[in-house]
Amino acid sequence: MNIDNIRNDFPILHQEVFGHPLVYLDNAATTQKPQCVIDAIRQYYEKDNSNIHRGVHSLSERATKDYEAARETIRNFFNAKSTKEVIFTRGTTESINLVASSWGGANIGKDDEILITHMEHHSNIVPWQMLCERTGAKLKVIPMNEAGELDLAAYAELLSERTKLVGIVHMSNALGTINPIADMIKQAHQVGARVLIDGAQAAAHMATDLQALDVDFYATSAHKMYGPTGVGVLIAKEELLNAMPPYQGGGDMILMVTFERTQYNELPHKFEAGTPNIAGVIGFGEALKYISNIGFSAIEKREKELLDYATKKAQSFAGLRQIGTAKDKACVLSFVLDGVHPHDLGTILDREGVAIRAGHHCAMPVMQFYKVPATARASFSIYNTEAEVDALFTALEKARDMFA
Amino acid sequence: MFSLGDLYKEVIIDHTKAPRNFGKLEPCSHDAEGFNPLCGDQLHVYLQIDDNNIIEDVKFEGQGCSISTASASLMTQILKGKSVANFNTMFSAFHDMATADMDDKPDEDVLGKLAVLAGVKEFPSRIKCATLCWHTVKSAIEDAGQPAKTE
Numbered sequence: 001m002n003i004d005n006i007r008n009d010f011p012i013l014h015q016e017v018f019g020h021p022l023v024y025l026d027n028a029a030t031t032q033k034p035q036c037v038i039d040a041i042r043q044y045y046e047k048d049n050s051n052i053h054r055g056v057h058s059l060s061e062r063a064t065k066d067y068e069a070a071r072e073t074i075r076n077f078f079n080a081k082s083t084k085e086v087i088f089t090r091g092t093t094e095s096i097n098l099v100a101s102s103w104g105g106a107n108i109g110k111d112d113e114i115l116i117t118h119m120e121h122h123s124n125i126v127p128w129q130m131l132c133e134r135t136g137a138k139l140k141v142i143p144m145n146e147a148g149e150l151d152l153a154a155y156a157e158l159l160s161e162r163t164k165l166v167g168i169v170h171m172s173n174a175l176g177t178i179n180p181i182a183d184m185i186k187q188a189h190q191v192g193a194r195v196l197i198d199g200a201q202a203a204a205h206m207a208t209d210l211q212a213l214d215v216d217f218y219a220t221s222a223h224k225m226y227g228p229t230g231v232g233v234l235i236a237k238e239e240l241l242n243a244m245p246p247y248q249g250g251g252d253m254i255l256m257v258t259f260e261r262t263q264y265n266e267l268p269h270k271f272e273a274g275t276p277n278i279a280g281v282i283g284f285g286e287a288l289k290y291i292s293n294i295g296f297s298a299i300e301k302r303e304k305e306l307l308d309y310a311t312k313k314a315q316s317f318a319g320l321r322q323i324g325t326a327k328d329k330a331c332v333l334s335f336v337l338d339g340v341h342p343h344d345l346g347t348i349l350d351r352e353g354v355a356i357r358a359g360h361h362c363a364m365p366v367m368q369f370y371k372v373p374a375t376a377r378a379s380f381s382i383y384n385t386e387a388e389v390d391a392l393f394t395a396l397e398k399a400r401d402m403f404a
Numbered sequence: 405m406f407s408l409g410d411l412y413k414e415v416i417i418d419h420t421k422a423p424r425n426f427g428k429l430e431p432c433s434h435d436a437e438g439f440n441p442l443c444g445d446q447l448h449v450y451l452q453i454d455d456n457n458i459i460e461d462v463k464f465e466g467q468g469c470s471i472s473t474a475s476a477s478l479m480t481q482i483l484k485g486k487s488v489a490n491f492n493t494m495f496s497a498f499h500d501m502a503t504a505d506m507d508d509k510p511d512e513d514v515l516g517k518l519a520v521l522a523g524v525k526e527f528p529s530r531i532k533c534a535t536l537c538w539h540t541v542k543s544a545i546e547d548a549g550q551p552a553k554t555e
Binding site for chain 1: 407408411412417420421442443444445446467468469470471473527529530533
């Protein structure tokens with residue numbers, strides 16, 4: 001893997017911020033886009049733009065073909081059984097809301113329990129809270145330890161025949177923890193619960209084989225895997241999707257509409273009401289091809305090197321406390337620095353050209369667990385370098401000195 | 405271009421490290437909480453306002469970044485002994501200063517040493533840090549009963 005070649009694939013990286021080379025370390029919020037993704041979106045708007053699934057003219061046929069080809073690319077990437085199981089959404093958040101609303105509305109009652117982990121993103125907390133408010137079901141939380149690892153003994157205790165759904169984040173955006181989802185899914189299935197995996201943070205960093213994992217519902221977003229914003233996917237077992245009522249009504253999700261009744265379309269179209277983000281889906285497919293061309297074995301090896309390098313530096317940096325030290329983690333260095341609030345760090349680092357995230361990372365319960373209002377988070381990607389990690393720590397020294 | 409030093413002036417660092425009037429005021433006539441949902445800043449302000457609408461005492465507690473802490477600290481110093489009408493004038497002047505065009509000079513007659521915070525206007529994501537305490541006092545005085553938000 002040649003980092004220079006990879007960096008050259010990303011035009012945005014070659015710029016200065018306040019007179020310093022941009023050091024983009026906010027990849028957990030969103031990754032940058034390679035030229036091939038930008039070109040695919042541009043090609044669609046310049047050559048093929050038209051609505052899909054309805055026109056008989058050439059442009060519409062080309063657009064439909066590319067849109068559906070992206071669905072197959074995504075199916076193959078995650079090893080889903082069939083493209084009928086691949087539903088395009090606006091992103092992970094909408095995918096989870098779709099499940100909570102449609103499947104949850106049909107399957108959750110007042111004596112049921114929904115189990116989530118302490119390290120979920122708000123998008124895998126709030127839709128379930130809303131469902132519990134509507135149905136009277138109970139939301140329970142799998143605790144974690146100080147390192148940011150789930151307490152699996154407690155998980156086993158919490159599972160019961162009342163558990164109807166377990167929602168687990170594959171990789172925590174706030175801590176970097178990779179959760180042992182394979183075992184957790186098996187355990188959930190033993191009590192008859194369905195499992196939803198939030199793959200938003202993990203999907204760009206490790207291979208996810210949905211059939212091998214036997215995942216019931218899987219949600220992720222294109223923009224965290226080098227694709228465009230505003231598009232994501234819900235991949236779910238066909239028999240579940242078939243039994244679920246539609247989420248939104250409208251065009252493209254119907255076979256026949258009269259004022260008396262409507263016959264819904266086949267999967268996956270039943271869950272794709274309205275004109276979708278066609279360019280976004282095409283860009284999403286292109287982004288997954290980009291990842292596949294590099295390959296996860298090279299990606300994982302490189303990203304581990306980089307995280308190890310950054311972690312070593314963090315451990316010897318006076319006054320720095322790492323938040324999230326799980327044995328199994330990837331690409332995220334979350335921390336607080338004595339005497340400097342993360343928000344101030346964000347501003348000071350920005351003036352050195354270093355982009356990090358400061359805040360609660362949409363995971364406020366994680367902040368409450370560590371009793372911090374916020375953390376600073378540097379998150380890495382395949383195009384980051386050791387020199388950029390050095391720039392981060394040089395900027396941190398400057399921040400520490402300002403408040404010394 | 406504004407430099408970091410325009411934002412993190414010595415006075416601000418000093419108030420961050422040793423915030424004035426920090427803690428709970430008991431008893432107090434008015435209090436309110438303020439949140440900045442963007443970054444997790446939390447603030448609680450307490451005021452003792454007498455029958456003549458004079459702010460006899462004011463304190464704050466909570467956790468936040470340097471700008472929000474220093475802004476609250478400076479605010480409490482300046483509000484002591486001022487009338488509620490004075491507060492309203494200063495609230496407007498402070499708000500104007502934080503959101504003004506680059507070339508506009510802050511109204512130092514009204515703001516006094518609060519003008520040290522004028523640099524925030526160059527840092528758009530930090531303006532709310534500086535104004536949170538002012539919004540919180542406003543909601544305490546108006547007895548809104550709702551936490552103040554910067555949104």
